[in-house]
Amino acid sequence: MTTEEHTARAMVEAVGIGRDFTVAEGRFPRRVKRVVPAVRSIDLTVRPGEIVACLGPNGAGKSSTMKMLTGILSPTRGSLRVAGLEPSRRRTTLARRIGVVFGQRTGLWWDLPLRDSLELTRHLYRVPAAEHAHRYAELTELLELGPFLSTPVRQLSLGQRMRGDLTAALLHNPRLLVLDEPTIGLDVVSKATIRSFLARLNREEGTTILLTTHDLGDVERLCERVVVIDRGSVAFDGGLDGLRARDPGSDIETVVAGLYRDGAARP
Numbered sequence: 004m005t006t007e008e009h010t011a012r013a014m015v016e017a018v019g020i021g022r023d024f025t026v027a028e029g030r031f032p033r034r035v036k037r038v039v040p041a042v043r044s045i046d047l048t049v050r051p052g053e054i055v056a057c058l059g060p061n062g063a064g065k066s067s068t069m070k071m072l073t074g075i076l077s078p079t080r081g082s083l084r085v086a087g088l089e090p091s092r093r094r095t096t097l098a099r100r101i102g103v104v105f106g107q108r109t110g111l112w113w114d115l116p117l118r119d120s121l122e123l124t125r126h127l128y129r130v131p132a133a134e135h136a137h138r139y140a141e142l143t144e145l146l147e148l149g150p151f152l153s154t155p156v157r158q159l160s161l162g163q164r165m166r167g168d169l170t171a172a173l174l175h176n177p178r179l180l181v182l183d184e185p186t187i188g189l190d191v192v193s194k195a196t197i198r199s200f201l202a203r204l205n206r207e208e209g210t211t212i213l214l215t216t217h218d219l220g221d222v223e224r225l226c227e228r229v230v231v232i233d234r235g236s237v238a239f240d241g242g243l244d245g246l247r248a249r250d251p252g253s254d255i256e257t258v259v260a261g262l263y264r265d266g267a268a269r270p
């Protein structure tokens with residue numbers, strides 16, 4: 004399938020996806036196994052060019068959902084296609100079509116200078132050298148990584164590392180970027196750099212972005228569409244305006260907190 008053909012379709016098409024985990028409880032010898040639904044049932048369609056933020060309280064199932072979308076976890080139920088592929092069956096091919104960053108972990112090589120880590124990424128994604136040189140120069144400039152290219156990843160600050168991870172995720176020019184908490188732990192300046200970079204990427208290259216966050220600043224500055232996940236199901240899916248309209252007298256934080264509290268407010 005050509006790039007044009009799969010960008011014409013939805014980037015993400017999830018229908019009723021869910022994931023159960025089997026956990027052992029109690030003390031030996033009375034340990035019993037219990038099936039826990041981390042994600043009950045999620046319907047989500049993301050169209051090319053959208054920026055969608057996924058919010059939800061701790062343990063709601065956001066990361067598990069992102070792991071299903073990127074092929075790290077296979078769904079227990081439901082049907083899922085991402086960039087035209089079934090993620091858990093076509094993980095390697097999917098990796099060449101999407102970029103992924105999990106904010107709590109790095110995809111870079113801890114002991115290598117950032118430059119070498121990015122060079123290794125090029126080999127992993129089989130990006131031709133000339134294409135890589137151009138993209139590498141562009142991304143490292145936009146993300147202000149020049150002074151840190153010789154620094155081992157372990158010595159980078161969280162903000163520098165996050166910018167390095169974003170560069171690694173974008174070197175192969177994916178049409179979809181999946182970010183799990185990309186601004187976690189960052190200071191206001193680093194957050195602003197990353198937000199304006201993502202907005203530009205979406206505006207100028209049309210990259211589709213799906214991100215999870217607890218930071219409503221990410222939502223207000225970047226996204227027109229918000230999906231709230233609560234206890235493994237979608238509690239709200241709509242525009243920022245629709246979210247505000249739920250309680251016009253309150254700020255967005257209060258509206259979102261209300262959704263988490265009663266989990267109720269299903270559309």
Ligand SMILES: Nc1ncnc2c1ncn2[C@@H]1O[C@H](COP(=O)(O)OP(=O)(O)OP(=O)(O)O)[C@@H](O)[C@H]1O
Pocket residue numbers: 024025026039040041042059060061062063064065066067068
């Ligand atoms: N490997 C696992 N084994 C058992 N339970 C798990 C596993 N991974 C996640 N869970 C459980 O699934 C539920 C959803 O977790 P998940 O990490 O997807 O939530 P989240 O919305 O990303 O939370 P947070 O905002 O705190 O990162 C939680 O109750 C969690 O304990």
